Amino acid sequence: MIPVGITLQPDVVYLDLLDQVIRNDADYYEVAPETLWRQAPDGALLPNGFHRAFLDLAKEVRKPVVAHGVGLSVGTLSCADDDRQQMWLARIAADHRAFRFAWYTDHLGVSAPGGLAMTLPLPVAMTGESVARIRQSLANLQRIVPEVGVENSVFYYHLGDPLEEPDFLRRIVSGPGHHLLLDLHNVFTTAHNAGFDPHEYIDRLPLDAVIEIHLSGGSDSPGEWLASGRSLRLDSHDHGVPEAVWALFDKVWRRCPNLRGVTLERMEDTVTVPDVAVIRDELLRARAMVSR
Amino acid sequence: MTAGETVQRLLATALTAADPGAAIATAADDPRLSDDDRRMIAAIDRDGFRISAMLVARLRLERLLHGHPAVDDWLARDPERFTEVFRHYHASVLPEAFFPPEEARAFDAWLSATGTAIPSM
Numbered sequence: 001m002i003p004v005g006i007t008l009q010p011d012v013v014y015l016d017l018l019d020q021v022i023r024n025d026a027d028y029y030e031v032a033p034e035t036l037w038r039q040a041p042d043g044a045l046l047p048n049g050f051h052r053a054f055l056d057l058a059k060e061v062r063k064p065v066v067a068h069g070v071g072l073s074v075g076t077l078s079c080a081d082d083d084r085q086q087m088w089l090a091r092i093a094a095d096h097r098a099f100r101f102a103w104y105t106d107h108l109g110v111s112a113p114g115g116l117a118m119t120l121p122l123p124v125a126m127t128g129e130s131v132a133r134i135r136q137s138l139a140n141l142q143r144i145v146p147e148v149g150v151e152n153s154v155f156y157y158h159l160g161d162p163l164e165e166p167d168f169l170r171r172i173v174s175g176p177g178h179h180l181l182l183d184l185h186n187v188f189t190t191a192h193n194a195g196f197d198p199h200e201y202i203d204r205l206p207l208d209a210v211i212e213i214h215l216s217g218g219s220d221s222p223g224e225w226l227a228s229g230r231s232l233r234l235d236s237h238d239h240g241v242p243e244a245v246w247a248l249f250d251k252v253w254r255r256c257p258n259l260r261g262v263t264l265e266r267m268e269d270t271v272t273v274p275d276v277a278v279i280r281d282e283l284l285r286a287r288a289m290v291s292r
Numbered sequence: 293m294t295a296g297e298t299v300q301r302l303l304a305t306a307l308t309a310a311d312p313g314a315a316i317a318t319a320a321d322d323p324r325l326s327d328d329d330r331r332m333i334a335a336i337d338r339d340g341f342r343i344s345a346m347l348v349a350r351l352r353l354e355r356l357l358h359g360h361p362a363v364d365d366w367l368a369r370d371p372e373r374f375t376e377v378f379r380h381y382h383a384s385v386l387p388e389a390f391f392p393p394e395e396a397r398a399f400d401a402w403l404s405a406t407g408t409a410i411p412s413m
Contacts, residue, residue, distance in 0.1 A: 037391075038391070039390075039391035039392075039393050039394065041393070071390070076300070077294060077296045077297045077300055078293070078297045078300065078301070084390065110300055112390075113300035113301060113303065113304040114297065114300060114301040114304060115388070116301075116304045116308075116386055116387050116388060117352075117355075117387040117388060117389055117390045118304055118307065118308075118348050118351075118387065119348065119351040119352070119355070119387075119390075120344060120347050120348050120351060122303065122304075122307070122344065124296075124300070125296060125299060125329075125332065127296060129294065129296045130296065155340075155344075156337070156339075156340035156341070156343045156344045156347075157336045157337045157340035157341045157344060158336070158337070158340075159299075159332050159333075159336070160332060193337075193340065194337075221343060225342075225343065225346065226339050226342060226343070228339055230339050232339065232340065232343050234343075
């Protein structure tokens with residue numbers, strides 16, 4: 001059976017409220033390694049308190065951990081970011097020695113263009129130069145964790161036709177041990193904002209490369225954010241999984257022959273008492289679907 | 293710098309500008325770009341670009357608040373004034389800090405350089 005996991009967030013309220021769900025209803029955990037680091041005064045990256053807490057939890061309940069990075073910036077073209085990336089890779093290696101990640105993914109895009117800390121994954125031009133750079137980044141990661149991959153990120157603007165992205169991803173993940181993390185809310189959100197059919201995007205993907213599926217929710221931007229009054233769908237992970245995403249999941253998971261996990265994502269600071277039952281139900285629903 | 297690097301740098305700079313929409317229009321006319329890259333940038337959804345710019349600013353604000361308790365307190369006491377100061381900082385200083393302590397140091401250096409003081413309680 002395909003395991004169903006949940007993200008561990010470095011948030012005391014999240015962890016307290018979801019403690020029993022995390023312990024009893026999830027088959028594995030996903031962590032964002034960078035959120036488990038702190039920076040020493042000399043710039044060194046050290047584990048923070050959640051690093052130890054998550055490691056202890058995983059050992060206690062004997063559940064595997066996968067890593068989903070948020071900031072390696074696999075698409076940075078400039079060498080101005082090389083030193084930072086080397087420092088992060090060294091920290092990731094130390095984390096992997098502790099957690100023994102089953103696989104490691106990061107986001108498609110560039111979050112540190114020219115070494116700038118934009119933090120948000122931003123689109124990269126879908127060129128051969130970008131493909132080569134991202135493949136090299138995956139190869140660098142693969143020296144640490146043998147199974148690696150990229151997630152189809154959510155982008156709120158595009159450099160080119162977003163329906164060409166599946167082929168771009170196909171070129172990126174064609175190497176051995178290189179995988180695709182298919183985030184269905186990202187597909188739903190991008191399709192909604194850019195005005196295309198999410199099924200068309202999914203049909204173009206290399207589904208045999210999918211190692212993991214992400215399920216999550218989001219919300220719409222307030223109309224007053226933009227002078228145009230337009231509202232865009234945000235991948236904010238602050239609400240339950242919408243029915244449209246469940247429908248995509250129902251159609252796609254069977255078409256992913258190498259799928260090894262389905263992860264429910266939820267952002268820190270967004271979980272209240274009534275959400276706990278919803279999140280448990282979402283885990284159970286995902287498991288029931290992949291059990292059929 | 294390759295053409296791809298130039299595009300990435302131009303877009304990053306536009307995203308942190310005081311008016312990202314105007315900045316992206318200017319970037320689309322940059323003479324260092326090829327015709328194809330100019331067309332690609334000109335076709336960017338301006339609303340999507342502005343939302344991305346807001347999210348980049350929010351992530352930076354969160355980084356600063358995590359690294360600087362006095363700033364967190366300033367935001368709580370006078371959100372309007374603090375927001376004005378933060379906007380000025382964000383548009384003036386490129387984001388080079390990946391972690392809260394670095395961001396706090398960069399903010400303090402900018403406050404000092406601009407003669408701005410964190411209001412005392």
